[in-house]
Amino acid sequence: MRLAALIGAVVSTLALSVTAANATPSRGVTGTIISKTTFGGKDYIVREITLDPGGSTGWHYHRGTLFALVRAGTLTHTESDCTSTDVYPKGSAFTEPSGTDHVHIGRNLGKKPVVLEVLYVLPAGSPLSDDAPNPGCDFD
Template structure:
């Protein structure tokens, strides 16, 4: 018996196999081209209380008290705007993304954090660190954005 559609079915199966192989190759290329997502580094022993919040134009102003318990840390993060901080109690160890110490802030110190700069705050002391922080952020921005550990041993 002669099958008039046999050649068409054969060509269709070949095209489907080629399509499957092409799809598989494209998926592999995309998987290799997209960098792996780095894990955020959540804080530990940190609490915050917002005292006041106000929006003026396109800027949010948030006054917040941040407490870091002994041995606690903020986790690696950055802010979309600038921060102004006053150390009410304790000593804050502040490290930048190059793993270097970029500040050791004791009670009474005032410091700023520029926007979009990855850093971590740690309490290496035996008493809580208490910070009074003014966040100056673009309207609707979170207080901070998580960032992966840039490779620092702490």
């Protein structure tokens, strides 16, 4: 019985390690939490995010809904099908739905920083995002 539990733990650890090894880390991204409150089993977090020129969020998804406003620059947002790309210039607002079927990446292809003001509505205690491997796109 103990051997089966040990084998299960090792297999689980290896599976998690493979996922983490395939993740695409962000680069040139900084974020500051402006406010956070929890109500009704959900975290409401306001965060300012800056992507430097050439910066990328890395491939990821969210466990809840994200609402964003582009304060400066232009964000290029690509879905995991590698062809659905939206471009959000200064003043644009957009929503990112939750779940593993909504893996995406945000990139700054411009010469000025992209500044986002973001509201995360997440299940209480969830991370802001979960890393995901590149789905096969020929960038990042």
